[in-house]
Amino acid sequence: MFDEFGFPGDVHLLEAAPILATFVYCSRAAEGVDDAAVDHIIEWSQRRNTSRDITGVLVFGSGVFFQWIEGPPVQVEKLIASLHGDSRHHDVVALDRSVEKRDRLYPDWQMERVGAEDIRTVLQDALESSEDKSSIAALQRILQHLDSGSLATIGRV
Numbered sequence: 001m002f003d004e005f006g007f008p009g010d011v012h013l014l015e016a017a018p019i020l021a022t023f024v025y026c027s028r029a030a031e032g033v034d035d036a037a038v039d040h041i042i043e044w045s046q047r048r049n050t051s052r053d054i055t056g057v058l059v060f061g062s063g064v065f066f067q068w069i070e071g072p073p074v075q076v077e078k079l080i081a082s083l084h085g086d087s088r089h090h091d092v093v094a095l096d097r098s099v100e101k102r103d104r105l106y107p108d109w110q111m112e113r114v115g116a117e118d119i120r121t122v123l124q125d126a127l128e129s130s131e132d133k134s135s136i137a138a139l140q141r142i143l144q145h146l147d148s149g150s151l152a153t154i155g156r157v
């Protein structure tokens with residue numbers, strides 16, 4: 001608990017961390033949701049998330065969305081409700097949902113297109129921080145998709 005200088009380990013850091021809600025999910029895009037529609041979702045999300053103090057990552061490829069959302073619990077709950085009612089995607093599978101005192105994994109991401117290696121990093125990070133067996137299996141499946149070359153597009157929100 002105390003380090004070599006007599007200071008308590010990470011206790012002071014933990015006290016400084018905010019209470020953050022996290023929601024991680026995969027879903028399938030509805031018929032007709034093309035690149036332009038995804039661009040529209042990303043643009044909207046970027047603006048709305050900034051005003052709600054929500055950050056995260058949105059990945060889209062081969063008709064599959066993967067999104068990591070983190071922010072104040074009340075705001076994240078509102079977004080989860082909206083996501084479940086959004087007809088532009090279906091089969092929403094929650095991979096992780098938690099509320100804890102911690103720093104953000106994605107503190108200041110802006111929306112932009114990034115390459116396949118960045119997608120891999122995002123998924124790998126999620127995989128490493130996930131403890132639930134079915135979430136791990138789902139993330140590994142997405143990573144396999146990526147390795148087979150079928151996941152191509154990412155936006156950061």
Ligand SMILES: Cc1cc2nc3c(=O)[nH]c(=O)nc-3n(C[C@H](O)[C@H](O)[C@H](O)COP(=O)(O)O)c2cc1C
Nearest residue numbers: 041044045048049065067079082083086088089157
């Ligand atoms: C895959 C996907 C991801 C989305 N991500 C976000 C997001 O990060 N933030 C956001 O405000 N809306 C996001 N949306 C849009 C919401 O589902 C919803 O349409 C929008 O927030 C308006 O909700 P409201 O009418 O309840 O205010 C996303 C939609 C889809 C299909």
